[in-house]
Amino acid sequence: MQIDRIGDLDFKVADLSLADFGRKEISLAEHEMPGMMALRREYSEVRPLAGARISGSLHMTVQTAVLIETLVDLGADVRWASCNIFSTQDHAAAAVVIGRNGTPENPTGVPVFAWKGETLPEYWWCTDRMLRWPNAADGSVQGPNMLLDDGGDATLLIHKGVQYEKAGVVPALSEEDADYTEEYSVILDLLRASLSDDPQYWTTTSPSIIGVTEETTTGVNRLYQLAAAGELLFPAINVNDSVTKSKFDNKYGIRHSLVDGINRAVDVLIGGKVALVAGYGDVGKGASESLQGQGARVIIAEADPICALQALMDGYEVATVESAVERADLIITTTGNKDIIGVDHMRRMKHQAILGNIGHFDNEIDMAGLARSGASRIEIKPQVDEWRFPDGHTVIVLSEGRLLNLGNATGHPSFVMSASFSNQVIAQIELFTKPDSWDKEVYRLPKSLDEKVARIHVEALGGELTQLTKDQAEYIGVDVEGPFKPEHYRY
Amino acid sequence: MQIDRIGDLDFKVADLSLADFGRKEISLAEHEMPGMMALRREYSEVRPLAGARISGSLHMTVQTAVLIETLVDLGADVRWASCNIFSTQDHAAAAVVIGRNGTPENPTGVPVFAWKGETLPEYWWCTDRMLRWPNAADGSVQGPNMLLDDGGDATLLIHKGVQYEKAGVVPALSEEDADYTEEYSVILDLLRASLSDDPQYWTTTSPSIIGVTEETTTGVNRLYQLAAAGELLFPAINVNDSVTKSKFDNKYGIRHSLVDGINRAVDVLIGGKVALVAGYGDVGKGASESLQGQGARVIIAEADPICALQALMDGYEVATVESAVERADLIITTTGNKDIIGVDHMRRMKHQAILGNIGHFDNEIDMAGLARSGASRIEIKPQVDEWRFPDGHTVIVLSEGRLLNLGNATGHPSFVMSASFSNQVIAQIELFTKPDSWDKEVYRLPKSLDEKVARIHVEALGGELTQLTKDQAEYIGVDVEGPFKPEHYRY
Numbered sequence: 011m012q013i014d015r016i017g018d019l020d021f022k023v024a025d026l027s028l029a030d031f032g033r034k035e036i037s038l039a040e041h042e043m044p045g046m047m048a049l050r051r052e053y054s055e056v057r058p059l060a061g062a063r064i065s066g067s068l069h070m071t072v073q074t075a076v077l078i079e080t081l082v083d084l085g086a087d088v089r090w091a092s093c094n095i096f097s098t099q100d101h102a103a104a105a106v107v108i109g110r111n112g113t114p115e116n117p118t119g120v121p122v123f124a125w126k127g128e129t130l131p132e133y134w135w136c137t138d139r140m141l142r143w144p145n146a147a148d149g150s151v152q153g154p155n156m157l158l159d160d161g162g163d164a165t166l167l168i169h170k171g172v173q174y175e176k177a178g179v180v181p182a183l184s185e186e187d188a189d190y191t192e193e194y195s196v197i198l199d200l201l202r203a204s205l206s207d208d209p210q211y212w213t214t215t216s217p218s219i220i221g222v223t224e225e226t227t228t229g230v231n232r233l234y235q236l237a238a239a240g241e242l243l244f245p246a247i248n249v250n251d252s253v254t255k256s257k258f259d260n261k262y263g264i265r266h267s268l269v270d271g272i273n274r275a276v277d278v279l280i281g282g283k284v285a286l287v288a289g290y291g292d293v294g295k296g297a298s299e300s301l302q303g304q305g306a307r308v309i310i311a312e313a314d315p316i317c318a319l320q321a322l323m324d325g326y327e328v329a330t331v332e333s334a335v336e337r338a339d340l341i342i343t344t345t346g347n348k349d350i351i352g353v354d355h356m357r358r359m360k361h362q363a364i365l366g367n368i369g370h371f372d373n374e375i376d377m378a379g380l381a382r383s384g385a386s387r388i389e390i391k392p393q394v395d396e397w398r399f400p401d402g403h404t405v406i407v408l409s410e411g412r413l414l415n416l417g418n419a420t421g422h423p424s425f426v427m428s429a430s431f432s433n434q435v436i437a438q439i440e441l442f443t444k445p446d447s448w449d450k451e452v453y454r455l456p457k458s459l460d461e462k463v464a465r466i467h468v469e470a471l472g473g474e475l476t477q478l479t480k481d482q483a484e485y486i487g488v489d490v491e492g493p494f495k496p497e498h499y500r501y
Numbered sequence: 502m503q504i505d506r507i508g509d510l511d512f513k514v515a516d517l518s519l520a521d522f523g524r525k526e527i528s529l530a531e532h533e534m535p536g537m538m539a540l541r542r543e544y545s546e547v548r549p550l551a552g553a554r555i556s557g558s559l560h561m562t563v564q565t566a567v568l569i570e571t572l573v574d575l576g577a578d579v580r581w582a583s584c585n586i587f588s589t590q591d592h593a594a595a596a597v598v599i600g601r602n603g604t605p606e607n608p609t610g611v612p613v614f615a616w617k618g619e620t621l622p623e624y625w626w627c628t629d630r631m632l633r634w635p636n637a638a639d640g641s642v643q644g645p646n647m648l649l650d651d652g653g654d655a656t657l658l659i660h661k662g663v664q665y666e667k668a669g670v671v672p673a674l675s676e677e678d679a680d681y682t683e684e685y686s687v688i689l690d691l692l693r694a695s696l697s698d699d700p701q702y703w704t705t706t707s708p709s710i711i712g713v714t715e716e717t718t719t720g721v722n723r724l725y726q727l728a729a730a731g732e733l734l735f736p737a738i739n740v741n742d743s744v745t746k747s748k749f750d751n752k753y754g755i756r757h758s759l760v761d762g763i764n765r766a767v768d769v770l771i772g773g774k775v776a777l778v779a780g781y782g783d784v785g786k787g788a789s790e791s792l793q794g795q796g797a798r799v800i801i802a803e804a805d806p807i808c809a810l811q812a813l814m815d816g817y818e819v820a821t822v823e824s825a826v827e828r829a830d831l832i833i834t835t836t837g838n839k840d841i842i843g844v845d846h847m848r849r850m851k852h853q854a855i856l857g858n859i860g861h862f863d864n865e866i867d868m869a870g871l872a873r874s875g876a877s878r879i880e881i882k883p884q885v886d887e888w889r890f891p892d893g894h895t896v897i898v899l900s901e902g903r904l905l906n907l908g909n910a911t912g913h914p915s916f917v918m919s920a921s922f923s924n925q926v927i928a929q930i931e932l933f934t935k936p937d938s939w940d941k942e943v944y945r946l947p948k949s950l951d952e953k954v955a956r957i958h959v960e961a962l963g964g965e966l967t968q969l970t971k972d973q974a975e976y977i978g979v980d981v982e983g984p985f986k987p988e989h990y991r992y
């Protein structure tokens with residue numbers, strides 16, 4: 011792989027000539043992202059992130075471009091990669107590299123390493139580049155001092171790097187090993203190269219990291235597991251569990267972007283069909299509403315009895331994948347768990363059943379098993395494959411099992427990402443400006459900040475908030491300005 | 502007031518001859534309350550509540566009858582009152598007094614003090630009777646050793662009783678006092694009589710109380726305020742904030758019972774009308790869905806920007822009562838707060854606008870102000886009044902501003918109450934069987950018990966739960982048997 015370089019700027023994107031189109035869409039998005047604009051107004055004079063070197067791993071979309079440029083306006087230096095091989099919008103990536111005042115000859119934007127359709131080695135190369143900063147003024151090797159992660163791949167790479175540098179060796183991994191996946195072997199190859207190049211790179215650079223802010227359920231899950239094992243190398247803020255993130259992005263964002271992804275992929279009428287949705291968490295709730303809104307009959311597979319009872323109360327049948335898979339025209343996984351749809355399920359699916367995942371990682375569907383199964387792949391168009399089984403029936407797989415809203419469409423729309431990313435920016439400010447307030451644990455943002463994010467977006471939609479009187483506030487035991495609910499409140 | 506007595510049983514209900522009808526509806530309800538039946542099966546041999554003297558203050562409905570008889574099957578002695586003047590179902594009250602094996606001549610049930618349409622002095626007299634147990638074998642005065650409360654009136658009476666016995670006097674309250682309400686002056690009269698009768702009654706009996714289990718948001722709110730002030734006299738379990746309570750009863754229960762109450766009251770087509778709902782918490786969410794499901798255009802008034810943003814995302818307009826009240830055909834309060842609808846709002850309402858409250862207390866609507874306003878009251882039928890303003894326009898007020906689902910209809914249906922009451926029974930067992938595990942604080946039930954309640958109800962609805970493999974459970978960091986989510990998860 012070859013880094014591109016113009017002047018001081020290193021980057022790797024698909025095509026810089028797409029930058030104009032990217033810039034136009036970024037400026038439309040800015041209007042739809044009132045949270046980002048409000049934070050720019052509030053903080054661009056103070057520049058609370060001056061001195062921050064933020065390495066970001068998050069879908070390189072138009073909305074993310076607005077996030078990146080907000081971080082820059084708040085004073086940060088930024089490097090970026092996508093957190094998925096299919097989720098980059100190449101025009102957005104190009105525009106971010108060129109920057110708001112740059113030109114193709116003299117780009118003044120941010121180093122981005124991302125393009126749509128990376129191979130796995132390319133993907134991890136991009137992640138690695140995004141974490142390696144140009145040397146410091148004194149010539150010493152530099153990493154980031156802040157991380158912004160979505161799904162935890164950047165965090166993972168650093169933790170594995172430190173672990174293997176301590177061991178002095180990166181283990182060999184053969185296809186026979188229990189934890190073998192193609193992706194994991196790519197990661198190990200990369201770390202092996204790094205170890206031979208600079209045996210202390212991750213060990214030297216990671217202590218500068220003040221902390222990470224993590225975007226999504228799956229990444230947060232990994233962080234809690236690291237923290238529980240006492241292995242977390244730096245503090246983390248769980249952005250996902252801000253109410254204005256998980257109860258908005260994961261639910262209303264998916265409600266928008268699931269059908270959008272399916273429509274752009276296959277143009278199949280959803281009304282009247284039977285859809286099987288695995289998982290009825292926040293994403294599953296949004297997914298089901300999305301499909302039901304189009305007239306599908308939705309069946310839910312759930313492991314958690316509370317979520318299953320919610321699904322029943324919302325009018326959905328609850329059944330196992332095992333028992334419902336033959337009835338379904340669409341099968342969507344949203345669990346954040348692995349091994350939800352196996353090849354045996356695919357064998358039993360209806361002809362031309364549509365199979366997609368909208369959870370963070372592609373391990374919800376056994377794509378490796380499908381490749382080995384004897385089924386043959388017919389590429390209909392990028393990110394849409396028809397797999398024909400020996401008996402002749404086919405299954406249409408979206409985005410090779412990766413999150414289809416970002417693979418087949420453009421992900422969540424700007425407004426919902428404005429709420430999510432407001433939490434990201436606030437979390438970055440909290441961590442960076444109070445570096446001594448955190449242990450190596452996972453924190454959530456205080457409710458007052460969550461309410462602040464909500465307030466901006468209510469106002470942008472023309473909603474009129476009710477002001478409590480002092481007497482009313484006392485009666486329900488809150489302050490007139492909030493927070494309005496106890497910590498355990500569920501919304 | 503005269504207590505009725507047959508043999509050893511003291512009670513006061515409307516009409517014992519309604520017991521047969523009550524018993525028939527109780528037996529229909531039992532089938533719809535799988536949680537109650539499962540707890541009877543699990544515990545009626547062990548009798549974990551043997552020795553418990555439970556004083557209960559909770560709407561005396563058919564569903565509550567099933568709760569009471571479950572507590573009895575688990576070994577408890579029980580006394581009961583309703584927690585609202587209009588919510589008693591007289592046939593249910595009669596059946597509970599007669600008991601499953603009793604006759605009108607020889608009732609063998611539970612002492613109940615409740616009838617539909619109590620006056621405020623009658624209501625508080627009932628609450629007081631329910632808290633006074635027949636003397637112990639040694640002749641000494643007895644109170645309950647367990648409380649089961651809904652809205653906190655029983656808890657309030659005991660706390661005020663202890664407070665004024667300490668002071669040695671119950672203050673006089675005149676209509677000029679800031680905290681004057683008719684109801685509060687009734688409470689003080691009752692406590693004044695108690696003080697002169699036995700100046701240490703509440704002080705002597707309250708220390709035997711192991712704890713209280715509280716059903717609803719408003720009661721829980723009071724408990725947290727008492728605990729914060731260091732004034733809580735005994736431990737409390739917050740049943741409301743079990744997920745299988747607040748996210749089911751408050752939401753799906755209200756979705757069912759709000760339109761039910763409106764229909765039984767006024768038979769007005771809801772479709773096409775504009776409904777203004779104050780509050781978009783759990784109850785407000787259920788209320789809005791209920792009205793929208795009937796084709797109303799719903800406007801939400803909210804103080805909390807997070808809930809307001811949820812309302813917007815769910816497709817509702819968000820406005821203040823002030824600005825929307827003239828457009829509304831129906832106005833429903835769900836805030837658990839006071840002074841939401843004042844007389845000035847009523848003056849500005851449409852002719853024959855329908856005004857009702859479904860929050861716990863009647864202070865959401867200024868009924869006292871309405872009575873003083875010069876508007877005249879025309880009773881259409883019990884719990885439905887048309888109030889005519891001097892300008893000729895009228896407002897139809899349901900249940901005199903008290904919770905209309907219980908005043909105008911029969912409250913929540915059995916299935917949802919099965920989930921709520923399962924949490925109540927489990928909370929009673931937890932408190933009573935582990936009396937030394939609690940401080941004078943407010944606790945919630947562990948998630949495992951919440952999931953247990955959900956599981957019973959999923960199975961009753963024929964839902965098929967997915968069983969995680971060990972590998973999957975490890976991957977998401979949970980046990981195969983649950984709990985399936987971190988404490989902060991919001992569902």
Ligand SMILES: NC(=O)c1ccc[n+]([C@@H]2O[C@H](COP(=O)([O-])OP(=O)(O)OC[C@H]3O[C@@H](n4cnc5c(N)ncnc54)[C@H](O)[C@@H]3O)[C@@H](O)[C@H]2O)c1
Nearest residue numbers: 226227228289291292293311312313314345346347369370
């Ligand atoms: N595509 C996107 O734009 C996007 C956006 C937000 C989140 N996500 C990702 O979506 C996934 C789900 O996120 P969430 O916030 O809904 O998480 P969640 O924890 O709220 O929901 C996941 C649900 O799946 C259930 N589940 C787990 N294993 C299961 C199994 N084997 N069978 C059936 N059900 C099972 C869980 O009980 C849970 O209720 C995560 O990977 C998250 O990172 C994707």
Ligand SMILES: NC(=O)c1ccc[n+]([C@@H]2O[C@H](COP(=O)([O-])OP(=O)(O)OC[C@H]3O[C@@H](n4cnc5c(N)ncnc54)[C@H](O)[C@@H]3O)[C@@H](O)[C@H]2O)c1
Nearest residue numbers: 717718719780782783784802803804805836837838860861
């Ligand atoms: N009728 C029933 O059967 C029934 C059942 C359950 C609960 N309840 C009662 O309903 C009430 C609400 O319960 P909940 O669980 O929804 O509580 P909640 O706290 O979830 O919701 C109340 C909402 O009202 C909002 N609010 C407060 N003051 C306001 C104001 N002045 N203007 C506009 N909005 C305001 C709050 O921000 C909150 O979002 C409580 O009194 C509860 O005890 C009644």
